Amino acid sequence: MNISAKRSGQASPASQLQALIFDVDGTLADTEMAHLAAFNHAFAELGMGWHWDEALYTQLLEISGGKERVAHYWKQHNAGIQAISTSAIDETTAHIHELKTAHYEQAVQDGAVQMRPGVLALMQEAHAAGLSLSIATTTSSINVAALLRKAIGADWRTYFAVIEDASTSAIKKPHPQVYLQTLKHLNLPASACVAFEDSANGLQSALAAGLRVVVTPNRFTAHHVFTGASLVLPDLSDTSLARLQQNF
Numbered sequence: 001m002n003i004s005a006k007r008s009g010q011a012s013p014a015s016q017l018q019a020l021i022f023d024v025d026g027t028l029a030d031t032e033m034a035h036l037a038a039f040n041h042a043f044a045e046l047g048m049g050w051h052w053d054e055a056l057y058t059q060l061l062e063i064s065g066g067k068e069r070v071a072h073y074w075k076q077h078n079a080g081i082q083a084i085s086t087s088a089i090d091e092t093t094a095h096i097h098e099l100k101t102a103h104y105e106q107a108v109q110d111g112a113v114q115m116r117p118g119v120l121a122l123m124q125e126a127h128a129a130g131l132s133l134s135i136a137t138t139t140s141s142i143n144v145a146a147l148l149r150k151a152i153g154a155d156w157r158t159y160f161a162v163i164e165d166a167s168t169s170a171i172k173k174p175h176p177q178v179y180l181q182t183l184k185h186l187n188l189p190a191s192a193c194v195a196f197e198d199s200a201n202g203l204q205s206a207l208a209a210g211l212r213v214v215v216t217p218n219r220f221t222a223h224h225v226f227t228g229a230s231l232v233l234p235d236l237s238d239t240s241l242a243r244l245q246q247n248f
Helices: 032-045 054-060 066-077 086-109 119-128 141-152 177-186 200-208 241-247
Strands: 019-022 132-136 162-164 193-197 212-215
Touching: 019 119, 019 177, 032 054, 032 066, 032 086, 054 066, 066 086, 086 141, 119 132, 119 241, 132 177, 162 177, 177 193, 177 200, 193 200, 200 212
Parallel strands: 019 132, 019 193, 132 162, 193 212
Antiparallel strands: none
């Protein structure tokens, strides 16, 4: 489904709601199995002898950021692996992540990642009603582009007023930096926006920025605690602007 509707220039049916802000991984699409496979491809390509299964990766997702995940695993789960220096660890981690990103991008292009139910329909409705759409993620800009180019089309950037990602927000969730920067660039108060997340880290990040949050857990985050969320839904298939207005 493509977001083909044009802005109507009319006021949103929910006048106080002016922007929808979306996380990416796990929220817009079920990306984590593709990310996991890409990490394991990178490990194998480098002959590292590492392999992450789903249970381990679920634990590692408590650490925001792919590079940070690799560094954490290296230091905490492979104490026997030594590096000459911290810079050597950083260089190796960066190389792993570079290979992993290439594998992930190819998987997206091959159709291995699907958008979650209701996401594109809600975006289309909001865009047609004149609301701003924004991305607030700490994944890489390459990952964001790969996913949304496949889902929306080559002109996907034109649908988003603000895009904040790992290239612009160095401090990972649950820190609120990415959301605070998004609000700053939108020039809107948090009360005029709703954030969409899938994890406890994402929820805490958005709440710390003063945002109302809709959480749609997935298989990797279903066990998280979502205290403070305005809504916790299985997905966005039955979510419309009218429903958001009823709840906010």
